[in-house]
Amino acid sequence: MNQTITTVAGLEAGHYTDLEHATGCTVFLCREGAVGGVDVRGGSPGTRETDLLRPVHRVEQVHAVVLSGGSAFGLDAASGVVAYLESQGIGFKVGPKEAPVIVPIVSAAILYDLGLITSEVRPGLEEGRSACLAASSAPMTEGSVGAGTGATVAKLGGAERAVKGGIGSAAITLTTGQTVAAAVAVNAVGGIWDYTNGLVLAGPRRAGGGFDDSVALLLEGGA
Template sequence: MTSSPKVAPQGAITDVPGIEAGHFTDSRRPTGCTVVLAREGAVGGVDVRGAAPGTRETDLLSPSNLVERVHAVMLSGGSAWGLDAAGGAMQWLEEQGIGLEVGPARIPIVPAAVLFDLYLGDARVRPDSGAGRAACEAASSQAPAEGCVGAGAGALIGKLYGVERAVKGGIGTASVRAGGFTVGAIVACNAMGDVVDPETGKVIAGARREDGRTLMDTRRSLLAGEPPLRLVQAANTSIGVVATDAVLTKAQASRLATAAHDGLARSITPAHTMLDGDTLFALGTGASGRPAEMVLLATMAAEAVAIAVVRAVRAATGVSVGGLHVPAMRDLAGP
């Protein structure tokens, strides 16, 4: 597979103290997984907005439930099969002595979400526990790679009018600093809809017209009455993590995950559909020692997510697998 090109830096989720990130990218076909580590534990929250999610341990993050802190979040390709990657992260964390002490055992808490990337290559190749372990071994506090790596390796954008008219998706990261806080995000973008630059309102990646070189604008096409050519159940989904150094309660972490979805809505259209499993996690490391200012943090989280989505498609490269060629944003004939 072609390595992802570099795009201008705009921060990363690892700018948040206490957060590390790592990828595993499978060389056999475009798929992989991405882990976000919080070795010291972080207060966690989640919001699932898509109607076709694949998740693990999300109920645990409800503010009314017992466990306060998580030690990692796993993002994976492979659809429901990819949930196995979280088990590999648990094994690795246990070996590092990291986890929740429960009687005689130490149990790492690793929520997870998956996306559908089985269009490209042999669908029997998908992330497993070994892939999750490899992502943990690769994790560091350095800015993670972007584009067609990790959970974004097999991501596609704009499939409502057929996968043969899609554009390559990927994974992106960003961070925002304001008011003495840092908020970072990492998003694997595999949306059914198009990606829009929130600064201009223009579609920059998504469903292509029959000429294969220009974008059709899914939102406008739907509103104009152009019926979708193909509807594939649960074959999409954008997943990600937002993290902050603010001191959060569990309820605040849940609310931060909710607000972060505003970033998906700004940068993906349509978002949160019946055919997407859009899921965002929120982590609070508390490293700043400062209590949360939720209006500010919510604004920062949405901003970081929107930037991360745009960066995901700008860093992506085209791919050809099994007779299917999917170009990237940079391959098209113009904005």
């Protein structure tokens, strides 16, 4: 049973994964267009074409959303997605009716994974296109793939004590028939807890094994 974001009708997901260099990108394709919205948070967000998703702007649909590693360099992956969609005739038709120009709308956001293995290799145009070619409505692959390839969590003790993050997805179909789904690339500075009992599942790693509590470290003023 598909319990990932591709449960949503008309939505496809695809990854480009570079395990050797610990980076990658993920694309969510909406070939028929989809209504978007946005809420950008964080101290250092890196985005592309997210402003046009705000309700006061004219553009009403998006044709793809890209999540990428590579920090600011990774935004180039969206250009590969734009080129792919244009080649497929997907996008808004603008200009003269007899010879319109196809303009795909592709919003993107990045995460910082530079230096986990190397800072020299980042997702770009070809990697974005590769993610499109891999996209399908099959259950989305999760873990250290795509944008989650170089993601880490629990970084309050420094990169050497961090724990591997990744990308994941979940979906639920309500009794009324609507499907609610999400996909998240987790690259948090904080840790992970079991919400049912408060146990630390991932925190800065201790030399002797186990995890420190990220919140406790933060309250103490650092690692």
